[in-house]
Amino acid sequence: MTYRELLMLYKSGKLDEQSRKKVEADIERQDAISDYLFNESDIPDLDICKKEKENYDDAKDDTDEKFIRMIHRSIRRVFIKMGLIVGAVILAVLLCVIFLLPSAVSLFYYDPTETVGQNAQTGSETNRMSLDLSVYTEMFLPGCYRNKVIADSEGYGKYTISIPQVASYTGTFTDLTGTLERGKLTLYNTNVLKAPAGNAFLLPAGTPGATASLQDEGGALIGPAGTKEEAYAALDALDEDEWYLAYISLADITDYETFYRWLEEKKLTYGSLWCGVYTEDENGVFLTGSDAVGFSPQLAGECIDWDRNAYPKLSLLDNAAEDGHWDDAENGEAMQTHFISMLRYLKEHNDIMTIMNAGALDFDGMIRSIEENGLRIYGFAVGAKKDTLLCLSKDPAVSYIYTNAMI
Structure with missing residues (x-):
């Protein structure tokens, strides 16, 4: 009998007393050994x-x-x-x-460096402000024509500006420098490109627009130098060797070609000549009021380029013109085309008017007046010396003379 069978009999309670005690002793011994190994040994x-x-x-x-x-x-x-x-x-x-x-x-701002024209042969370029200033100074600033502007961008709508004087009748050259920042021009010399404070010319007596406020008690017109007698007396005090910019009013409004032949007789057809143009509204009243508006038939400066199809003869200093183009000065039709192109240009490019703080003008009305009545002159400005001005003061075609220092 195996020990396992013996255990089964023990479990069932079938062993005799002696066998039962022997199995119980074996179980106790086995339990003791297990406890010992668990507690005391690895x-x-x-x-x-x-x-x-x-x-x-x-x-x-x-x-x-x-x-x-x-x-x-x-x-x-x-x-x-x-x-x-x-x-x-x-x-x-x-x-x-x-x-x-x-x-x-x-x-977003006026760009004076924008290229508006280029010479096909030399590749030289004309920038926006050079062209704009050419038109503006010719039309509004007698004796102070400028058509060259050097501009360098500093970013954010700011430019450094240099306006050199490239021609002078006095031998003195006055260059201008400043800044153009977001359409606002600041020049360090503010007296050069400054329009006259009012119209320095007198309209012929009786002309609509020659108001009573510009007449003395006897009905004689009063100009910027006072009465005619006072203005002519001031001529005697002039320095004989100095050049003066003289504003000379005509006794009658004269068509351009007749006026220019008279200038040729007086030998006054040179570069500083400036012609005041008479325009009137539909009621016959002088259009430009206190502003003197005109052109120079013979300019001195650099030749420039532009869109000639849009603005024919805009500048008489045409970079593409052939020799002999100066003869246009005596051509009334050519000068009329020139002046109308300037009016149209300023109407369509009026930024320069704002930059120069110029007042608003009726460009359409002026163009209409010229197209209907032709190019008419009521006064002119020219560089001259004392003896020439004294001679002109005795000419019956002249009604008034006012002088300024010439730049």
Whole structure:
């Protein structure tokens, strides 16, 4: 009988007394041995399990560490990539602010450097302000024509401006410098490109527009130098060797060609000549009021270019004109085309009027008057010396003379 079978009989209670006691003694001995081994001895199987657990923990730690390092590398790559992207964006923004934004802002304002014409042979260019100033100074500033402007952009609608004087009848050259910032011109010499304070010419007596406020008690017209007697007395005090810009009023309104033949007789047809143009509204009243508006039939300066199809003969200093174009000065039709082109140009490019603080004019009315009545002159300005002016004061075609220092 096996011991297992013996245990089964013990469990079922079928053993005799002696066999039963022997089995109970065996069970007690086995329990004692188990307790002893568990409490007092190193159990090999348990050590093996412990080492396996430690090895597993070590392997798990290595895996965790490798995973953490991988996460760190991924995060670092993301930050590096993000940093590069952010840096590139910031650099792009800075470059735009430095290089593009100034030019972009300038697009909203008057650009004096804009090319408006180019010579086909030499490649020389005419910029916007050179052309604008050419028309403006010829029309409004007798004896002070300028048609060359050097402009350098500083960005944000600001430009440094230089306006050299390229021709002089006194031997003295006055260059102008300043800034043009967002359409506002600031010149360091404010007295050169300054329009006369009012019309320096007198209209013939009886002409609509020659108001009573400009007449003395006897009905004689009063000009900027006082009465005619006072103005002519001032001529005697002039220096014989100096040049003066003389504003000479005519006794009668005269068509241009007749007027120019008279000038040729007086030998006054040279570069500083400026002609005051008479225009009237539909009621026959002088249109320009306190503003003297006119043109120079013979200019001195640099040749320029522009859109000649839109504005024929806009400037008599035409870069594309052939030799002999100066003969246009005695051609009444050519001068009429020239003056009307200037009126149309200023009507369509009136930024220069704002920049120069000029008042509004009825350009359409002036064009209509000239097209209906032709080119008529009521006064002229010219550079002259004392002896010439004294001779003119005795001419019956002259009604008044007022002088200024010539620039």
